[in-house]
Amino acid sequence: MTEKNTPEVILPPFRGDKLLSPAGVPKLLSTGSATGNPRNKCALQPGHSLMDWIRLGNSGVDLSGTCGRIVPVSKEELARHNKRDDAWMAIRGKVYNVTRYMDFHPGGVDELMRGVGRDATKLFDEVHAWVNYQQLLNKCLIGPLKIIVKPDAEIFKSIKTETNKVTIPNTNIANIEIIPRIDWIQKQSDITFYIYTRQFCNPGLVLKYINEKEFRLLVQIEHTKHCIELQLQSEVRWPPKACKLSSETGKIEICFEKVQEMKLWNSYGAHTLIRVLPTDDAEEYNVFKFEIKTNTDFNLDSFEMILRGSQDDTLFLLPLGYHVNISTDINGEPVERSYTPIPQNFLSKTLNTNNSSLNEMNLNFLIKNYKANGLLSEHMQQLNVGSHLLLSVPRGNFKLQHLLRHKRFTFLAAGSGLTPFLSIIQHLLKRFENKIEYLRLIYFNKTEADIWCRNALTDLQVQDERFHLTNILSQI
Template sequence: MNNLSVTGTNGGLFAKPTIGRSEYGRVKVALAPGKGFMDWLRLTANKHLAKRITGGVDHDELMKHYTKEDCWVHLFGTVYDVTKYLDFHPGGIPELLRAGGRDATPLFNQYHAWVNYESFLKACVVGPFIGDLSKLPPPLSPTTSDDTNKLGVPSSLGSDYFDGGFGSRVETLEHGISIENDEWTGLSEPNVIVSLTPVSVKTSINTRGEENSEEHARLRVLIHHFWQSAMEFEFESTQRLTQQKYELIVKKNRVEIRFPALENLEDVLNREKCKIRRRPGSSYHSTKIIDLFRLNHDTLVFSLELPEYTTYRIPLGYHVGVKVRKGKGNLYRPYTPISNPTPHRIDLMIKIYPDGICTPSLEKLQIGDDLVISDPIGDKDFTGWTENSSQLILLSAGSGITPMIDLLERRIQKASNSEVYMLMFNKTEEDIQTVTPDGKTWKLGEIWKTFEGDEKIVLRNVLSAPKAEESEYQLHGRITPELLKTIIPTSSESRRAFICGPDGFIVAAKNALDSLNISSDHVHIFKG
């Protein structure tokens, strides 16, 4: 039985959250046994659950399917029958029914923009949408009483706001501000985002009706503590902070921002001028593409420079939302950044799909163009698994390699004498990501050259449709229990594993790890 409490309120449904919240603060409910992520992948593997309509679905037909027994939704030009997925939806059945018989695209961009829906819902495709979107009714109102956070909306919308500050203490210092909360433990710099954003403030209107303005700056501090709800501290804009350099000091439960060139900041940095939000909406940062190169035939690497007055670090395993302009609207897609050795930069490795919705637009970008990314998204701390396990296993397919690169680097830096096994699955030699293009710096390529043949840091490419003969470090085949057993020795000590790739790969990789007697509690799956 699905552990979902549903009661009527003013004719509507309210789903009682019984687990907590997702990485964005999105309300989640407890799913019944057998209705989890892996269960859905197994159910839909190599199957089609929906009745196809080859001629397409118009708005009149779509609007007929809006009940729990028969639920269709429109998503980016395709109609899906999600009836059988309802019980698997982490946000609960009523939340997904909000989009029944309607256009689900706006809700998807708000709550699930990082999800690879084309792969996740491929078994549910009914057919292309051939109707008029303007004639579809909008999605229903939220069904959860405290539904707050949204992806793609300004942080001033859809968040918890409380004058008491949720136990936070904001104190003015001689040269800056301190923010402290007893619930924060073990804060480190990757938990903190600081931005000093230019703001144009209207000051007056002259007799000719022309507006006069001056440049101010708004200080924003985001604390995304592991395993806790994010908290945002946004101060009123002020001219005094414009283009001012600052120092960030992070202690166990305290953050200090100091402006060495400024004094007497009591009038601009104080508790009364600070708006505190818990579970804020995601804010976005405009970065500059300062380098761009082709890693292989269908993969590009973008090197991005962050704004000058922004402190932005990516915790291990976190991803970002990338805002892509598509026609008159914006789409949001998830990518896992790769740390860059140059401060104030991050890299994105993006596979280009010629018929994709977003990546053709990304392929057109050039050096010097802007690319807008969100705050880091995530809530888990992978440091312990990465640094302290006796045996670390990293399994990826295709572009699923991206979160593994920084995990591997951290392992080498902190536990180089312990075992790590990184297996990268691709189709042909053309898809391999371990080769550094001439004249470029590519982290994974440098790691490969340094540790190829190492007995403890074991790196292998595995190809399913190779063109050349098999070698010691370039194997042939697919992920199977037998393959893993030939590479990864049995260990009675602590073992941890990460998986990232397409749905079918995830299922096969999890089954292979089961054969090594690795507990599901010790396996993390990066969901596409």
């Protein structure tokens, strides 16, 4: 191991919501298409598949036409490149040269030409907002779209200038609510549901099993939960084959294995969408019973605990930076505290199963036992496997989009305060949009024995040169 990949250890000097009525909310039936979406696709010519496009991008051909330079583009310049053989397009503030992509576009040349020479963000979102266009067109990037804002006399009449500094008064911008949208595709053996929200809105999911044909999905976006009651045409197996959440794209993917294989459905069934306010106090939407699957000591004052739905009937995917409240009765009194689950790879001990779908249903905790005043933590450390705890829906107010503009990070964590950072660190190192350049974690503890997840963090530093770990100790 090189010195670069060895974590620093700095020692001190030696010293001694209310449920709204679903009335009027129609059940949304399948369109009958395999995707639930009537968009058309065109047959591509031989040699113009997705893999052919990827090979072209990796061949060294200059697809952007800028020889690798990033060139800012004005709206006027963008508008001049509006022809079949000279086609530029802007999506979310970035301009791409899509001339060579024309014959590779599944929707056909005419469909792509609708967005050429202009900002096509709205058009793109209307047709296929879930597509990872950044990865598809990254070799076509020309540069940022230059936006010149002309101040409105009424809004900016109170602008004050002083030594070239401009103070712009706050304007009232209404928050637009994000309504989840559901789509689906199927194979003969399985069916996959996609729930689309919005890029970097940091959604969460609670998936509740009712029976082989009925499921409840709570899609959480900030403080609002959107309940999707899903009724399937035929039976599927539980747990799902896969359940994934992309915090970057805002897409949730749930794949079920069909009970009757080798059979295509003519419809997925139906679903009802209900908006659940944060003030809702209905227990079925806010509190879930979980069972302890493992409970093992980590060090002298900490323990690892893995929880799963008490009947293997509940799956949690938390938004990044969020926590859950764990509660139980102690001596006849309810006691509740907040804890942040951690990714499975940061545990020193994992549940002994090779079933990835079962592992996805686990919530993993690393908890410090505050014996002096930690009534709940001390009680939980003594609980046996099979005991039950109550968990709340995910809670928090972390704004993931606030990190998007930054490429270099330094995080400060101390003791058990490390847990909220672990999933965020993983996200940033994998982030595709505005890839980060550097991430440093400065981690404070009393002694080396108190350092949590040391091996996993050291391995992460070896695997990714952008990550650097510094351990600072207050005692020898």
